Structures are given as C-alpha cells and as structure tokens.
Amino acid sequence: MSAHDPTEPGGADLDAVRSANGAFYDAFEQRDLDAMSDVWEHSDRVACVHPGWSILTGWGAVSASWYALFDGPQRLQFIVTDERIVVVGDLAWVTCNENLIDGGATQAVAATNVFTRADGGWRLVHHHGSPVLQRTPDHDT
C-alpha cells in the first residue's frame, strides 16, 4: 500500500496537508474571506457540507456560503483534535473533530476535508462537517 501510515509523524506531504488544514480553520475562526478563498480550489468540482446543511457544489455556491456565514453574528473558536491525514498521490483526505466554542456552549463537529496538490501547495476541494449528536465508542486500535 502506497499510502502513508496516518499515525506516522513527519513527512513533507503530511506536514503540508496539516498546514493547509490549519489554514482552513484559521480562516474560519478569523472570518477572513480572502484567506478562505485562498484555501479552496476555485472550480466546479468543489463541494461543501456545513453541519446540518445540504450539499453545496461548485465554488460559486461554496464561496457564497462562506460569505453568508461570515456576515452573520456567529463567532466561533475551534479546537481541532484527532486529526488524521492520508496522502495518496496528489490527493489527501483529513478527518478531525472540530470542537466549537460558541460563546459559552461547545459543539462537536466531525469533519472530512479533501485536498488536492496544486502549484506546490494543497487546495481544499471538499469539506464535510456534521454535528455529533451521539458519542460513540471508538474502537480504533
């Protein structure tokens, strides 16, 4: 199997994807549309599922959703945990838990982020976040 062991530390690709994933959450937390725009590939193939939303497809719809979210009153802080990265060629996918602090409340969101390698960097092509309504035991060994 050509994939990296996701538990293995290091690796230039893993570091680059980890950095790209971090840039996504930094842009989100800072409500920075320009930074969010830089994170994403601008194409018809991108898609985004915000927690509880239906699927948005294409950069037009995805960018509009970020504009709407950042224009709203909700200010979030993220603590991203359990980040797992798999790189296969020019594609990588990341799973992580977004622990959102929204005022006094916390909310757990399970996230999938898919990145593609482009021009020496990695661009987000797919984000899927979903509310965690029930904690399940993780039998990961």
Next chain:
Amino acid sequence: MSAHDPTEPGGADLDAVRSANGAFYDAFEQRDLDAMSDVWEHSDRVACVHPGWSILTGWGAVSASWYALFDGPQRLQFIVTDERIVVVGDLAWVTCNENLIDGGATQAVAATNVFTRADGGWRLVHHHGSPVLQRTPDHDT
C-alpha cells in the same frame, strides 16, 4: 486540470466508481455484512461517520458499526440522487444525497464517499453521512 468533469457522462473510471458507490448502498439496503465487507478496504486508514455519530477509525471499529446497525431493527431503503464523482489518479470522491425511506418517514442525508483503486477495482476508504436539517439553495451553475 486532470480531473474528469463530474457532469460528463461515461468514462471507465467514472463507471467503475459509480458501480462501487452503488454496491455500497446495495449492501446497506440489504443489510448484507459480507457485501459491505467487500466494499471496504480493510485497513487502519479507513474511517466512517454515520449521521450524528462521531468519527470511527480503522476497519475494526467501522466493521463493528455495520454489524451493530445491521443487527438493529432499522430497515432502510435508499434513493440516491445528485451523485457527483471526481477521479484523481487512484483516488475518487463521490458526493450524493441519500434519501432514506424508513417506514413511512423520509430523511435526507448528505454523503461523502472516498474510494481508492485497488486490484482493478475500487474500495471504500471513507464514508461520511450527515443529516440534512435545513435545505439550502444550491447555486451550482
């Protein structure tokens, strides 16, 4: 850009991924553990998020979840719509809407499925399903 246009019909890779995605939902609907096992890659890097659940990682945890789901009383029928497939090298990701018919009720689930090419076929390495709690306009052009 090397990716296929997801709206473009045909293409052997697209057909093969579409078939693998269909096999996943067939196994789910038929509560067929053997078929579900055949759909997935059996490795530590696989992950699965059932609607409202936290992230399960590794084939052990993922397979246990299917065992538990199929052992329960819930029988689902799926109508899969809005399937979009992107193939990049040996990896593909699919987005689709799972329209679940559970007795008389229907529930929309937004799904992301990631497949890897292996031994001439495609194996599921990541499934993320999330409840659609609010319909959003899709500005896809």
